[in-house]
Amino acid sequence: MAWTRFSKKKDMPGGLWIKCDDCGAMLFRKEFEARHRVCASCGYHFTLPGRERIRLTVDEGSFEELFDDLVAEDRLGFVDRQPYGEKLAATREKTRENDAMIVGTATIQGHPCVIGVMNFQFLGGSMGMVVGEKISLAIETAREQGVPVILFSCSGGARMHEGAISLMQMAKTCAALSKLRAAGGFSISVMTHPTTGGVTASFASVCDLLLAEPGALIGFAGPRVIATTIKKELPKGFQRAEFLLEKGQIDRIVARDEMRGELARLIAYATGAPFRLDETLPTPEARVAGSNGRESQAGPAGASGPAVDSAAGGDDAAPGDASRKARSNGRRKPAAAARKS
């Protein structure tokens, strides 16, 4: 349920070049940012800061932030190497954010929705009283306005510094979702790298639709905890988005550059609104075969097509390799589909 094990390695170096976490390629920072932090070489999806996520997802100028003045209190007087109250103040100062959750109303390709985005930059996106409250408020706003709610998660789990108060945010967010469901509302969860612990074990896993970005680490326990518990090395690609898809745990894997279009389409299905296939979307054939590499395996056509590496069965060294394969498969397939048509 803890978040800090992820907090070190994702820090972006400040220089001109960035080394890919996954394939080690040196990426020119400006190009990397223009590609929304997706590695040009291997397709690895880096963690995206919350504000960037919103910019990338919603129609320009449509986002109206809500509940942005909510802040946490150090109710436990929690002190590890620094008092939590000081840590909060310093993080607020540094990130210019009040906590790890940004929510508001917006439109996506014209479709109104409520969007909530976890911000990993704020204490690892950890869920405490503010995050839990804002997620619940986002869900309730969606219920009141009769629009779908989209929740992007990116979090190591509950915020330990708030003790069992943070644990109960799991119950709080599910309580809100339960009401939404009873009222006939609709929710979409998008799990991005990383989504673990109390976030995965609450709202993020029980929305109506579960999407994930390629290669995202998604799980209940962190991989290190599991490895220590079972005293064994973990299988390749374990707990990656492709692994979850393989195991039947999520509906779809959606690449970052296709997310906006996909969300618009899914919202339209949920609300009954018409949608047009924007030029930002790949062609329908390409999408069936390509937007995630695994779908082709479902039908007999896929079985005779090029073999798709199992996310859990790859023979490469780095666990992140699963994402590269899924991505490159995704890139290859549309071309093949296009040839057929």
Place this chain on the structure above:
Amino acid sequence: MTEHKQADTQQNGLGFERPLLEMEQKIEELKRLAQSTHLDLSGEILALEERLRTQTAEVYGNLSAWEKVNVARHAERPMTSDYIQTMLDDFVELHGDRLFGDDRAIVTGLATMGRHRFMLIGHRKGKTVKDRLACNFGCAHPEGYRKALQKMRLAERMRLPVVTFINTPGAYPGIGAEERGQAAAIATNILEMFDLSVPIVSIVIGEGGSGGALGIGVGDRVGILEHAYYSVISPEGCAAILWKSGEKAPEAAEALKLTSGHLLQHGLVDEVIPEPLGGAHRDPQGTIQNVRSRLETWLDELTALPSEELKEQRFRKFRGMGLPVHAAELAGS
């Protein structure tokens, strides 16, 4: 008490029990001596017993958070199986999640306790080494949580309240558990418990280990035994992450405010159920009796409520846990 046992208590964080155990041993010796020699030692024994009571009260009145964690984990503390044996007049165990398997880390079944009938769902830790292994030390897999949910829905159809006993170090972190959706199983239970139209009573009887506890813990009434704990993460896990050392578990336990009193103070549980002097393991029968009497009261209260009202109260309680403040208020304080 053997020396072997005393060494054990040092190792497992129960060092504070040592003087009490020594005194208990002394009293036993005196009683044996009195019996074998026919000497009248009743005065001495009474005096020692009085001293033991005072000292036990003092020790148990001043337990640190870490010490309480170890009392909550005590091998002789009454477990779900003890409650089933002692507290219930009848129990019909119902197995399996109808999907994958029968997780022995969670026991479920139909229960009768006096005039009350309910669906009992409880973490099971096991008593013997073999049992403990079979129950995976109370660490459930997704099929355990799915079994619990399936039985809760069954209870709803049978118009029976649900009673859950929480006693787990946490949900199991393993490959199979992840493959079968541990997080989703817990999340689904939490979500569905808000929708359940029958009363739910949850009691933390030992360890309330994080999501694995909450997965059967969305109760209309949530009680916790005096020396039980409920935490977002184990003290060891928290220490490893924030202090970079598992040995700082006592500090982490303190910081996490995981004891019953703190939980009550923050409105995260509804009531603390007192334990007999010296902890539940000194008097399992007394402990079980205390739990039983709370259960009876709560079941009476809750079964009187219409289900919509019940669900609305349940929603409001958890919806209101840990409300943040507005930035302006913080600046003003």
